[in-house]
Amino acid sequence: MLTRLTYRINAALERHLPEQRLFLKSDTATRFIRLRPMTQALVLGGVSLVLAWSFVATSVLLMDSISAGSDRDQSARQQALFEERLTALSTDRDLRAEEAARAQQRFNLALAEVSAMQARLLASEDRRRELETGIDVIQNTLRRTIKERDEARAELGRATAALSSQEGSKGTELGRARDALATLEIMSGALGTTARERDEMVQMANRAREDAADIQRQKEDLQLRNDAIFARLEEAVTVSMEPLDKMFRAAGLSPDDLLDQVRRGYGGQGGPMSPIVSTKGGALSPDEARANVILQGLDRMNLYRLAAVRTPFFNPIPSGRYRFTSGFGYRRDPKGAGTRMHSGLDFAGSYGTPIVSTGDGVVVEAGWGNGYGRMVKIRHDFGIETLYAHLSQIHVNEGQRVSRGDRIGDMGNSGRSTGTHLHYEVHIGGRPVNPMTFIKAANDVF
Template identity: 30%
Template structure:
């Protein structure tokens, strides 16, 4: 074995390890350097660590796999829960939208039904109003709803406006409501909320139309009864009775309030009854001799005792005389039937009209007769022309009213005719 050289460095020097292997005559030796020892130690440590890690993995593999699967399961469950929550929210929103749409459609249908009812009421009212006013032009102040609009899902609100005929007022009311309430300004108000505000305004307008219709009907009913009573009272003041039972019927019973459609039907029936009664009174009044046979002409001789113009002695004058020139039209003062149209002694050419119930009128001293016996005449119809035939001192119209051949003072009848002339 060779000797190593002494180190030139001061102090001891660490010698490398030498491994000697002897086998018989064969002797081998190996010198182990420090780096070789470190390398071997590192390899052994790495093998030991790898062995330990592999052993730990094999031991803990099931736990690690289970934990990973559980984590993935938790993530999947959370994802599914989130999807389910979102689906539930979508379903709730969809259901709310469907409910709002159905609610809007129901409200629009209700509005259209009410509008149709108002239109039907208007159809029932028009004949009565024309009957009450005598002309269709008199119904211009009656609230009339528009024609029924077409219902479409994409223009529900537009049709809701059109159904009431008050779109402008509804829109204005909605604008006022929105401007007054900060809680409903901006986009926070849903379509359903806006529709509710519009429907409330439209319903209010429809109720106002219904109220105006009923109020107008009641006004017409009161006016019809008042007109009929005025005509009857005026005729009775002249001794003319149209109906012995008029205004004397008894009535009574418990109070049973009515509302809604029954109120309208009841008011319409009442108006129809009032108009029928007024028509009956008017028809009866037109048959009575209450018109003036010579409008605008001066009465030259009154009813009763007077000085006879021919002999100058007091005598009874059974009628009144109107100053008239020859050829002036003489017209009937009431409807009736011509009972006599011929020469009648001192009356000269005379026309007598039977008005029924024993009431007759006579037109004497005519220059020409324009009607014949048995002819039916209406009030204001031409009977003849004024003249001076018969016992007369000059052209004039002699007019008499008789009841059961008893002469009556025509002045009372003329006064009544003047009072109620505009009511007939």
């Protein structure tokens, strides 16, 4: 049955692949090898499969090479945009801080001017009250004097009538009349002087009222300017704090807990701003209350700045010459040991690429680690640690304090590794977390 099937296949292929014979001649005999149509078809099929496999493998390699090149270009562009945004945000942050300082100075000057104007206003108000009291006294005296003058004139008329009827006592009554006239003249002069003083006092009171009205208008204008300054300061503080608050929350950290720890461990890098206290010993005015809120916001921004420096938000390879080769989570072991947990990020790059600290801290390990090769571990504040593995060189020692951006080693291929790269880990409370959370959280701020 098999021989008959083979015969039929050879007969069908005979038209396209006729039977071939390969002769082999020696000194004593001549032999030949018969190549049947089915054999030729099998050989041609095998050659075609080899050629097709070679074409597919070459295409895959070319596509991988093109993809790797585009990834590097995209990574370079993203790094350039990252650095540009970092520079712009740093500049804007400095401008905001400078503007806040200038606004604080202007606010202090405005408060001093308002206090001086209030003192002058109170003094002018007291002077006006004194003038009004004096005017009332003068008016009462003038009324009393006018009344006495009228009574004296009436008495003079009666005395003159009596003199006409009594000639015997003419000399005595005439003397009395002359005395009354002299007294009346003295009183009239005093009344004129009093009237002039009253007019002067009224003019002074009017001028005092006008000065008080001017001072009130100046006070209202100053209040409007203060409101505008406060509004800009409150807006600047809010706009500056929102990205920082979002950055810490995106990294899975509680901003309030971090700020409490910074307050407890304040290390001589400035200090919290003291609140404004009422100079009168009573309740704060609305402006003083708003100023206290702004000062509290500035103090919170300062604490945010200290917490951000001490937290590993920085990129361990600031040059940007790398590409991500493995993320955080379970993966197939590159050494063929099955599926295992990968507790960090892998950055592939050139041998000797500088590696920097991602935050302020203290080096707790610097040497050879099992599986990690040459590695550095840094302890930061808030229970956070970072680990940098597979280094070619180490530039720090155990116990050394480092700052964010300090060079701690060079990229290498030491330890259990399949190529030149950096293995970067972040631990919180001894538990590994995804470092990409910190890197992405800082993209909108730094």
